Amino acid sequence: MRLDDLPRVVLAHLPTPLEFAERLTRALGGPRLFIKRDDCTGLAGGGNKARKLEFLVGDALAQGADVLVTEGGAQSNHCRQAAAAAAKTGLDCVLVLSPSQAPGFTGNLLLDHLLGARVVTVERAADRALAMAQVARELREAGRRPYVIPTGGSTGIGALGYVAAWRELEEQSRSLGVAFDAVVFCSGSGGTHGGLVAGAKLFESATRVVGISDGAPRAELLEMVLRVACETAAVLGAPLVFSADEIAIHDEYAPEGYGAPSAAMVEAVRLVARTEGLLLDPVYTGKAMAGLIGLIRTGRLTPDHTVVFLHTGGTPALFAYAETFAGTVEPGAPWRA
Ligand SMILES: *Cc1c(COP(=O)(O)O)cnc(C)c1O
Numbered sequence: 001m002r003l004d005d006l007p008r009v010v011l012a013h014l015p016t017p018l019e020f021a022e023r024l025t026r027a028l029g030g031p032r033l034f035i036k037r038d039d040c041t042g043l044a045g046g047g048n049k050a051r052k053l054e055f056l057v058g059d060a061l062a063q064g065a066d067v068l069v070t071e072g073g074a075q076s077n078h079c080r081q082a083a084a085a086a087a088k089t090g091l092d093c094v095l096v097l098s099p100s101q102a103p104g105f106t107g108n109l110l111l112d113h114l115l116g117a118r119v120v121t122v123e124r125a126a127d128r129a130l131a132m133a134q135v136a137r138e139l140r141e142a143g144r145r146p147y148v149i150p151t152g153g154s155t156g157i158g159a160l161g162y163v164a165a166w167r168e169l170e171e172q173s174r175s176l177g178v179a180f181d182a183v184v185f186c187s188g189s190g191g192t193h194g195g196l197v198a199g200a201k202l203f204e205s206a207t208r209v210v211g212i213s214d215g216a217p218r219a220e221l222l223e224m225v226l227r228v229a230c231e232t233a234a235v236l237g238a239p240l241v242f243s244a245d246e247i248a249i250h251d252e253y254a255p256e257g258y259g260a261p262s263a264a265m266v267e268a269v270r271l272v273a274r275t276e277g278l279l280l281d282p283v284y285t286g287k288a289m290a291g292l293i294g295l296i297r298t299g300r301l302t303p304d305h306t307v308v309f310l311h312t313g314g315t316p317a318l319f320a321y322a323e324t325f326a327g328t329v330e331p332g333a334p335w336r337a
Pocket of ligand 1 (some may be wrong): 188
């Protein structure tokens with residue numbers, strides 16, 4: 001298979017565990033819920049970007065690059081893992097960051113600095129792409145060989161990580177003897193979603209791929225997912241065709257917008273922490289779990305279904321949102337036996 005012939009570096013701890021969430025399943029009254037632990041990919045705190053970076057950095061090294069350049073919000077998990085990937089492979093790293101919803105030198109931003117990335121700050125998210133191109137130009141003029149990674153690493157090459165993840169999930173499904181009706185996860189810049197859609201089609205799977213938007217309107221996200229899925233098929237040289245009506249995106253569970261906290265997110269993060277001892281994050285997985293709960297409450301997922309929740313990581317951002325949780329997590333009554 002072409003997937004195994006493309007440049008790739010080992011960065012992630014794979015395969016990630018696939019665990020039955022017994023107490024969460026019971027708390028929600030079904031469906032049978034399994035959690036695919038991509039928060040356990042390693043690479044300075046885990047998350048989905050490690051899978052994409054295996055192929056992106058593989059491509060960068062194959063091209064002889066000596067510095068990674070990428071961009072995101074100050075609490076970007078992608079930037080944090082890109083900085084770690086650069087450190088591990090001996091590349092330099094420049095991050096173009098714009099202010100996040102959650103301010104403060106904490107969470108991912110703290111880790112970016114710790115990991116040795118050079119941080120360039122811009123005022124608005126809309127300025128990042130241009131600033132990144134300028135950084136790349138200056139590096140080239142100085143004789144360096146930059147490898148530029150767009151938002152979230154969501155390109156056909158990055159998404160190969162989630163084609164490989166689909167194959168990994170199918171192997172786990174077979175060895176567990178469990179068939180899955182759907183994989184539910186947070187969709188943000190289209191890379192994870194595009195890769196999963198391409199993987200599902202490539203491996204002729206009957207499992208549905210259901211993305212919960214991190215706040216972007218459905219139409220906007222759909223365009224990104226379709227683009228990445230097509231790019232991925234092209235990189236693989238696979239004659240796959242995708243149509244808009246086969247891409248499932250729910251944008252009704254994050255009406256507050258990207259990075260903005262919501263009561264449903266806080267409820268979801270608390271519920272999973274207290275039933276499974278498992279940490280979600282405030283920007284992505286907390287909202288995806290709120291969406292999954294919404295799909296159950298509206299009867300679109302029922303106790304007969306068996307569902308995989310793909311935990312895409314993001315835990316470091318919890319610390320940047322301390323104030324959001326401070327008001328909602330009760331300190332607890334004095335201990336009494
Ligand atoms: C980036 C990210 C996502 C979204 O992944 P995309 O491939 O950009 O859609 C989801 N969850 C977490 C924790 C992330 O960091």
